[in-house]
Amino acid sequence: MxxxxxxxxxxxxxxxxxxxxxxxxxxxxxxxxxxxxxxxxxxxxxxxxxxxxxxxxxxxxxxxxxxxxxKAYLNTSEMKSTAVQNPVIVVLGGGIVEINNTEKLHTMSYSRMVTAYQLYHEYRKNNQSCKILISGKGRGHRSEAELFSEDFKRMGVPDADIIKEDQSMNTYQNAKFSSQILKTMAPSSLFLVTSGFHMKRSVALFKTFGLKPVPQASDFIDTEITWxxxxxxxxxxxxxxxxxxxxxxxxxxxxxxxxx
Incomplete structure (x- = not known):
């Protein structure tokens, strides 16, 4: 079937x-x-x-x-750090590009990284605990989780606050493998960071695995009406x-x- x-x-x-x-x-x-x-x-x-x-x-x-x-996620980028304690921020990989044998994150990944870091920073500046879970293997030799992790560390996020899920190859696996990690952590709240156009399907899949993420859309796409x-x-x-x-x-x- x-x-x-x-x-x-x-x-x-x-x-x-x-x-x-x-x-x-x-x-x-x-x-x-x-x-x-x-x-x-x-x-x-x-x-x-x-x-x-x-x-x-x-x-x-x-x-x-x-x-x-x-439309439902246009206002979800507002910070909600005062509402919960000890949250986990899940960031979904946006792909990898290879240029001259050098692997780099896809351009969509950086908006996701910035949104996740802004939310993380809101907690840390108030001395509140917060973890970032990066989900994605991608199709390169190095995983999206690894490349994300390197950039997060350059931004000042310590190793202790970074969790890497580096096996998933698609959104379904992002949700499945992340849920296995999150259920052992039992966070008080869960934020999900991905692109706006990708959020509806991502939220649905995370709910499938028993999670209730708070959506934080990092970027949006639209078309222009032209002649x-x-x-x-x-x-x-x-x-x-x-x-x-x-x-x-x-x-x-x-x-x-x-x-x-």
């Missing part, structure tokens, strides 16, 4: 790849032409595809999805579309008791 659902959601995710709709339309039109189907039908499919690409490239679709994914389609709008719309499919997958798997 799970294998079949995994396959189906991978198929759905193909529709969130840049301009996959164009490729699909070309294939359908070619098949219809070979089978001598109606010329009007082929033209209709072509026009529909062009309209959808324009809708994506002009930023209309992205603007709607952006609100769905991020002519552009790559900026298309790129961010497809990123957000993929996130929507991921949320649906979490919801389906949770309803079937398969996210364990």
């Amino acid at each position: 799970k294998f079949l659902l995994d396959f189906l959601f991978r198929v759905f995710q193909l529709f969130t790849e840049p301009y996959f709709l164009v490729f699909l339309a070309i294939v359908i039109i070619a098949v219809l032409k070979r089978k001598n189907k109606s010329k009007n039908l082929r033209i209709g499919i072509f026009i529909l595809t062009v309209v959808m690409v324009i809708f994506i490239g002009n930023g209309f679709l992205g603007k709607m999805i952006s609100g769905y994914l991020q 002519f389609p552009n790559s900026y709008n298309a790129a961010f719309t497809f990123v957000m579309l993929k996130e929507v499919v991921g949320i649906w997958q979490v919801q389906v798997y949770n309803s079937l008791g398969m996210n364990k």
Whole structure:
């Protein structure tokens, strides 16, 4: 059952790849032409595809999805350090890039790092205990957790306040492996730091493993309404579309008791 659902959601995710709709339309039109189907039908499919690409490239679709994914987290960056004692701040990795054989954190990682450090600093300046749990292995030779840790230490965070979860390869594993660590720590409160567009799915997965994180969105993405389609709008719309499919997958798997 799970294998079949995994396959189906991978198929759905193909529709969130840049301009996959164009490729699909070309294939359908070619098949219809070979089978001598109606010329009007082929033209209709072509026009529909062009309209959808324009809708994506002009930023209309992205603007709607952006609100769905991020609106609830626009004010979560406010510090809440006075409300709890001994919290843990979980930071999700944002990816690794390799340039000239040198591995660096993806640009999204730095907004997450800054947000986590600001919250951590609010506690420490009041002499309150606080830990940072960095979750992410990534696909490089060095883990995201390791690279994050090095930068946090440069910012003045001591080793004793840094916990590394360096095995997870995706958001599901971020939640699963982090929950195993957190349940042994039993923190009074848990903050979750990740990008705004990624927060809804992340919170849902952490709740799946019995945790109730306080969301702290580190950054937000949006599209711009333009007369002519552009790559900026298309790129961010497809990123957000993929996130929507991921949320649906979490919801389906949770309803079937398969996210364990």
